[in-house]
Amino acid sequence: MKISTILDHIDSGHMALPEFQRGYVWTRDQVRGLFDSLYKRHPVGGLLVWATEAKTADHRGDGPVAAGIVKLLLDGQQRMTSLYGVVRGEAPQFFDGNDKAFKDLRFHLETETFAFYQPIKMQDDPLWIDVSALLQGGNDGLGTVMAGLWSDPEHGRNAGTYNGRLNKLLGITEIELHVEEVTGTDKTLDIVVDIFNKVNSGGTKLSKGDLALAKICSEWPDGRDAMKAKLKEWEGSGYRFTLDWLLRSVNTVLTGEAKFSYLHDKNAEEVQDALKRASKQIDVSLNLIAGRLGLDHDQVFFGRFAVPIMVRYLDQKGSSLSAKERDKLLFWFAQAGMWGRFSGSTESVIDQDLAALEGDQDGLDALIDKLRLWHGNLQILPDHFNGWSLGARFYPVLYLLTRMGEAKDWGTGLPLKASLLGKMSKLEVHHIFPKAQLYKHDYKRADVNALGNFCFLTKDTNLAISDRLPEEYFPEIEEKHPGALASQWIPMDPSLWRMERYSDFLEARKALLAQEANKRFSELLHGDERWLDASDDDSHEVDTPIVVGGISSEAEEQELESINAWVVELGLKEGEIAFDLSDAETGVQQAVLDLAWPDGLQPGLTVPVAVLLNETKDVVSLASSGGFRCFSDKATFESYVEREILGAETV
Numbered sequence: 001m002k003i004s005t006i007l008d009h010i011d012s013g014h015m016a017l018p019e020f021q022r023g024y025v026w027t028r029d030q031v032r033g034l035f036d037s038l039y040k041r042h043p044v045g046g047l048l049v050w051a052t053e054a055k056t057a058d059h060r061g062d063g064p065v066a067a068g069i070v071k072l073l074l075d076g077q078q079r080m081t082s083l084y085g086v087v088r089g090e091a092p093q094f095f096d097g098n099d100k101a102f103k104d105l106r107f108h109l110e111t112e113t114f115a116f117y118q119p120i121k122m123q124d125d126p127l128w129i130d131v132s133a134l135l136q137g138g139n140d141g142l143g144t145v146m147a148g149l150w151s152d153p154e155h156g157r158n159a160g161t162y163n164g165r166l167n168k169l170l171g172i173t174e175i176e177l178h179v180e181e182v183t184g185t186d187k188t189l190d191i192v193v194d195i196f197n198k199v200n201s202g203g204t205k206l207s208k209g210d211l212a213l214a215k216i217c218s219e220w221p222d223g224r225d226a227m228k229a230k231l232k233e234w235e236g237s238g239y240r241f242t243l244d245w246l247l248r249s250v251n252t253v254l255t256g257e258a259k260f261s262y263l264h265d266k267n268a269e270e271v272q273d274a275l276k277r278a279s280k281q282i283d284v285s286l287n288l289i290a291g292r293l294g295l296d297h298d299q300v301f302f303g304r305f306a307v308p309i310m311v312r313y314l315d316q317k318g319s320s321l322s323a324k325e326r327d328k329l330l331f332w333f334a335q336a337g338m339w340g341r342f343s344g345s346t347e348s349v350i351d352q353d354l355a356a357l358e359g360d361q362d363g364l365d366a367l368i369d370k371l372r373l374w375h376g377n378l379q380i381l382p383d384h385f386n387g388w389s390l391g392a393r394f395y396p397v398l399y400l401l402t403r404m405g406e407a408k409d410w411g412t413g414l415p416l417k418a419s420l421l422g423k424m425s426k427l428e429v430h431h432i433f434p435k436a437q438l439y440k441h442d443y444k445r446a447d448v449n450a451l452g453n454f455c456f457l458t459k460d461t462n463l464a465i466s467d468r469l470p471e472e473y474f475p476e477i478e479e480k481h482p483g484a485l486a487s488q489w490i491p492m493d494p495s496l497w498r499m500e501r502y503s504d505f506l507e508a509r510k511a512l513l514a515q516e517a518n519k520r521f522s523e524l525l526h527g528d529e530r531w532l533d534a535s536d537d538d539s540h541e542v543d544t545p546i547v548v549g550g551i552s553s554e555a556e557e558q559e560l561e562s563i564n565a566w567v568v569e570l571g572l573k574e575g576e577i578a579f580d581l582s583d584a585e586t587g588v589q590q591a592v593l594d595l596a597w598p599d600g601l602q603p604g605l606t607v608p609v610a611v612l613l614n615e616t617k618d619v620v621s622l623a624s625s626g627g628f629r630c631f632s633d634k635a636t637f638e639s640y641v642e643r644e645i646l647g648a649e650t651v
Contacts, residue, residue, distance in 0.1 A: 004173040006047070007084055010092050015049065015071045017094040024097025026078045027606045029644060031102045032114045034082055035131070038172045039112070046178035047076035048195075074182065074195065087173060089132040101605055105131040107169055109162045118646075127162075134169060142166050209244035212251075212260035220268035223275075230279050238297035239286065245304060248350070249278040252312040256358065258350035281311040292330055294403020294417060300396040303337020305346050309353045313363060324526050328364045331524040332371060338397055339375045368531050378531050380517040382510035388446045389550060389592045390429065391580025395451060397517060402427075402456045404520050406487050411461030413481035430457045432490070433502055434467035439554035441499055445592075449550065449578070452506040452513070455488045470497040470505075489513050549612070549619040550592035551578055556613050560595045563611060563634055570646065572601045579610070581626055591622045598628075601645050611637050 009015035037044050049071035073080060084092045085102035104117035109127040122128040126148055134141045145166060149159050182195060217223045227246050234241055248258065254274035255262040263271070285307050290296040310333060314321075321329070336342065342349055356366035372378055380397075387394050401407070407416045416427065431438075431453055438448045447453075457465075465473055474497050478485055486492060491508035495501060522529055551557045560577055568574050579596035593610045600606035610628040612619055623630050631637035 001177060001179045002173070003083060003087075003175050003177060006080065006177065006179075007087060007173070009071070010080070010084060013070065015073065017073050017077060024078065024081050024091075024095060024101070026082055026097075026101055027600065028101050028116055028602075029607060030078070031082045031086070031105065032116070034079060035086065035105065035107075035114050035172070038175060039107075039114075039169060041175070044079060044177070045076070046180060047080070048074040048180050048182065050074050051181045051183045071179075071181070076177075086132055087135045089136055098605065103132075107131050107134075109165055110158075112165060129166070129169075131169070134166065135173065138170065142170060208260045209247050212263045213243065213247060215264055216266075216268070216271050220271060223268075223271065226272075226275060230275075234282075234286070237286070239301060240298050241304065245307075246275075246278070246282075248305070249282060249308040249311045250274045252308040252350070252354060253278045253281070253315050256312065256354055258308070258347045258354060277315055278311050281314040282307060284314055285310045288326060288330060289333065292327070292404075293334060293400050295396060295400060296403070299390065300399040302393065302396045303333060303342060305342035305350060306333045306336045306353075308350060309357065309367070312354060313357055316357075325364065327524040327526060328368070328528075331521060332364065332367050334397075334400065334524075335368075335371055335378055335521070338380075338393065339371070339378075340393060341371060341374070372531050378521075380514045380521070382507070382514045385451045385510040385513050387451050388449045389578060389580060391582055391592065392451055395454070398451055398454060398513065399456065401513065401516050401520060402488075405516060407456070408481065408484040408487045409458050409461050410477045410481065410484050410488070411458060411464055413484055416456060416458075427456045428459050428462045430455050430462050430465065432470060433499070433505070434469065435557065436467050436554045437469060437499065438502070439557075441502075443502070445550040445552050447502075447506075450506055452509045455490075469499060471499075489516055548591045548622070549581075549594070549615055551594055552614060556594070559613065559634060560611065563595060563637065566638070567601065567641065570641070572641070572645065573597060573599075573603060575609075575611075581622060581628075590626070591619050593619070593623055593628070596623075596628065601641065606645060609637075609640075 006015065034044060051069050051071050081092060081095060081097075082102050085095075085099060086105050091097075091099045105114060106117055106122060106128045107114055109129060114131070115122075115128075117128075117130075129145060134145065137144065142163075146159060146163055149162055213224060213227075224243075227243055227250075231241055231243065231246060247260065247263075250271065251257060251260060251263055251274075254266060254270060266274075289301070295301055310329060313329065317325075353367055353370060356370045357363040359366050361369070385394050385398075389395075403417050405417070408414060409416055431448070432455055433453055435448050438453075471494070474485060474490070474494075489509055489512040491505060491512065493508070496505040496508055518532065522532060525532070551560065557577070564575050564577065575595045575597045577595050579593045579598065581591045581593055581596075594613050594615070595611040597609045600608055608626070608628045610623045610630050611634075612623065612630050612632055615632070620630050620632075629640075631640065
């Protein structure tokens with residue numbers, strides 16, 4: 001079927017997008033690559049459609065579908081959306097994404113390359129052709145372009161060549177794409193989704209949540225937008241959650257179950273009410289967790305799949321909790337996150353904990369008993385702080401202790417649990433022994449970025465300390481603000497403040513952190529410490545996860561900072577140094593990437609990018625699997641930025 005015919009079918013409603021499809025996610029790089037392939041007449045793949053009755057076709061968008069049989073795109077959404085956007089100059093009715101990804105595409109008649117519009121580079125060069133304007137104008141548009149070229153003495157002599165290239169560009173809409181159909185009355189939505197996942201094995205598969213949401217939206221078309229609006233609200237407060245996560249909370253409120261299949265027989269009114277109730281209790285949960293535990297932003301929000309269980313409990317209790325109930329619930333939440341309760345088979349674990357809530361025993365006691373039985377000893381030992389980097393599971397625990405306890409800023413002496421105003425008062429991670437000094441003494445990345453070497457200070461204080469050694473700046477702090485060092489669990493033996501005693505310092509501080517953590521968790525239990533008592537059967541072995549990647553030397557860090565500064569000078573987004581790559585669903589740390597732009601250098605328009613210096617194949621593989629385009633040296637990365645982001649191709 002010709003591309004022009006397919007686009008006409010989209011206009012007429014004979015071809016649409018099924019409700020279960022995700023939104024548009026392509027970047028400008030991918031759009032440009034598609035048109036480059038089409039122009040060169042390279043294969044771009046066929047389409048897979050589901051031919052089904054229009055009256056039962058759950059489709060995306062507000063546009064009506066044609067009567068009779070409608071073809072729902074199963075494979076080819078991103079390509080057809082890009083083609084439609086460029087050829088028609090606007091997004092199709094089923095569009096859900098960033099339309100800047102396909103707006104202002106240009107084609108250079110001399111080099112036969114595609115790039116997106118850049119005023120300084122293109123505005124005075126008639127050889128840069130507006131692709132959308134040409135395709136919409138057809139032969140008339142071709143005539144207008146050619147007339148301008150003929151009148152220009154410099155380009156007129158090549159007009160014949162340019163005319164051929166323009167006709168080749170116009171011919172893109174006449175290219176035939178193979179369209180394969182899934183037909184038959186036996187093809188239920190479940191079967192079609194299974195087919196979609198098999199065909200789309202190289203991309204992101206549909207989850208059970210996607211299927212459940214598709215069925216919800218077939219009766220409540222605005223359901224997806226309503227849920228996205230709530231997610232946007234929480235993102236504005238510093239928390240990034242997924243649709244699956246929110247739908248899980250809706251499910252627990254409405255059905256008391258974790259499996260999405262329990263939502264299938266619920267009507268629109270029931271789901272709308274459940275979303276309202278779940279959203280209210282999520283707000284309550286976030287306020288409790290931030291206010292009492294101090295976990296007030298996404299990076300320290302571990303155990304997020306404990307929230308649907310909290311939501312169910314709060315909804316059943318009507319949000320009316322005593323101080324003891326509140327703290328016991330928060331004890332369970334923090335302990336569940338700390339030990340990775342939901343890092344495995346999330347759905348089955350949630351079901352187990354929901355069942356504990358509904359049993360004859362007190363719900364909170366049953367939850368903690370279940371956790372104790374699953375993990376064993378709930379006491380924290382010094383070696384639990386063996387982890388390193390910001391993605392370590394006990395990093396949020398360190399932040400929690402700072403916010404819950406009496407930790408003080410070393411520059412002002414003020415408690416850090418209070419709400420601090422101003423950009424320079426934002427809490428930052430501070431390396432107690434400076435990274436540069438540790439690298440000079442041949443410490444490895446895991447030692448340099450050990451949790452025991454982290455504390456939290458205001459930005460102003462962090463800058464003031466700079467890269468001085470503890471033996472130099474600790475006495476100054478203790479003189480100005482007595483007790484401030486001890487408030488951050490610093491061993492007060494001055495001999496441990498010297499570089500040669502760094503390893504001993506870490507061991508001493510881990511012991512102090514473990515002591516403080518057990519104290520704070522004991523306070524949450526209001527004296528009922530039966531779950532913290534160790535028995536002879538409890539294992540005291542500490543399993544420290546192996547994390548790959550990360551900055552390995554001072555020289556490497558300086559080079560990464562140089563790259564980052566160069567990017568910022570170009571007006572692009574600053575990257576994240578020592579970015580923790582984690583599983584999107586479970587939050588389990590996978591690797592530390594040297595320098596990364598998880599949302600792309602131009603968020604929403606370009607692919608995630610990572611600069612990985614001197615890394616192993618394992619790190620590159622994990623980053624690539626996570627969707628990152630990886631660069632192993634500065635020159636190659638800068639070439640990519642200049643060529644593909646800034647569009648600085650030689651013309």
